[in-house]
Amino acid sequence: MxxxxxxxxxxxxxxxxxxxxxxxxxxxxxxxxxxxxxxxxxxxxxxxxxxxxxxxxxxxxxxxxxxxxxxxxxxxxxxxxxxxxxxxxxxxxxxxxxxxxxxxxxxxxxxxxxxxxxxxxxxxxxxxxxxxxxxxxxxxxxxxxxxxxxxxxxxxxxxxxxxxxxxxxxxxxxxxxxxxxxxxxLLKTYRKEDIAIRFANLVGQHYQTRRDVQFYADQIFITRTHLTRTIKEVYLKNPKQIIEDKIISEAKILLLKSEYSINQVMMELKFEDQPTFTKFFKKKTGFSPNAYRRSLASA
Missing domain, CATH: 2.60.120.280 (Regulatory protein AraC)
Known part of the structure; x- marks a missing residue:
């Protein structure tokens, strides 16, 4: 696709x-x-x-x-x-x-x-x-x-x-x-920032198909605990939040395009079905995808 x-x-x-x-x-x-x-x-x-x-x-x-x-x-x-x-x-x-x-x-x-x-x-x-x-x-x-x-x-x-x-x-x-x-x-923080940058780049490449934190820890050759602690120190968010925020950013881009159906957006972001996507989006934004799109049209 x-x-x-x-x-x-x-x-x-x-x-x-x-x-x-x-x-x-x-x-x-x-x-x-x-x-x-x-x-x-x-x-x-x-x-x-x-x-x-x-x-x-x-x-x-x-x-x-x-x-x-x-x-x-x-x-x-x-x-x-x-x-x-x-x-x-x-x-x-x-x-x-x-x-x-x-x-x-x-x-x-x-x-x-x-x-x-x-x-x-x-x-x-x-x-x-x-x-x-x-x-x-x-x-x-x-x-x-x-x-x-x-x-x-x-x-x-x-x-x-x-x-x-x-x-x-x-x-x-x-x-x-x-x-x-x-x-x-910066010497004291360089190592943790290096880990954070590598994590950010990996999220950008794999967020659609890999949303498990362990996958990213394995790619960087550190433990999940170390990755979580480091990401919290640098970004003030845990790895799961960052992966989910990336997905929401992409979803908002797609929902701006009225020619794409909610089902197309769901498929693009690799969700199993539309209810799962709707529940995820509403939990993160407070709006269902349809309600968010309507709010854009009325803005």
Missing amino acids: ESLIPIYTLEQFAEFNNLTVLNKDILSLVCTPDDLDAIDLNYPMKISSFSLLLVTNGKVRLNIDFQEVALQQNDIIFLYPNNVIEFLEVSTDASFESLFISGEYFTNLNLQMNSKDALEILSSNYSKILSLCTNSIGHITTSFERLRFLNNPANETIFYKEMQKGIINLIMYELAGYLQKQQNN
């Missing part, structure tokens, strides 16, 4: 923003207060790329899978492909910049520390928000601007691909180096 869940590609994002780009594997966007009306609040979505979101002014509150995060000026967060991202609140003076990088392009950056290690360095801060200093903000926003310039067909140069790759490398090194400077404050 083909997935019902919409996943936005970089090409679609470029089309939404009326952009023609030279390199379809990267996309750098700017959102100013004048653009905020185009943001759909409380609308979960997925983006099939790695992405960086940097708030340059105001405040932005997001829900990323099962974790709510609040960003303010100079905060940046690194997002994975297929994270469920939902804008909950954006201040009227907010502005932010984002960089999207396809998975294949990211893995071929050939960073000296190699792409996997770079990703692990950045992802170890996933459950937190990295607040950058003024110098780093200046370097990164300048790099974003340069990427936009080089990706504009009107500015095409013979070595634009090599230049773009070099700039993205600089951005990654800037963030990884900045985080390493803060590492002394």
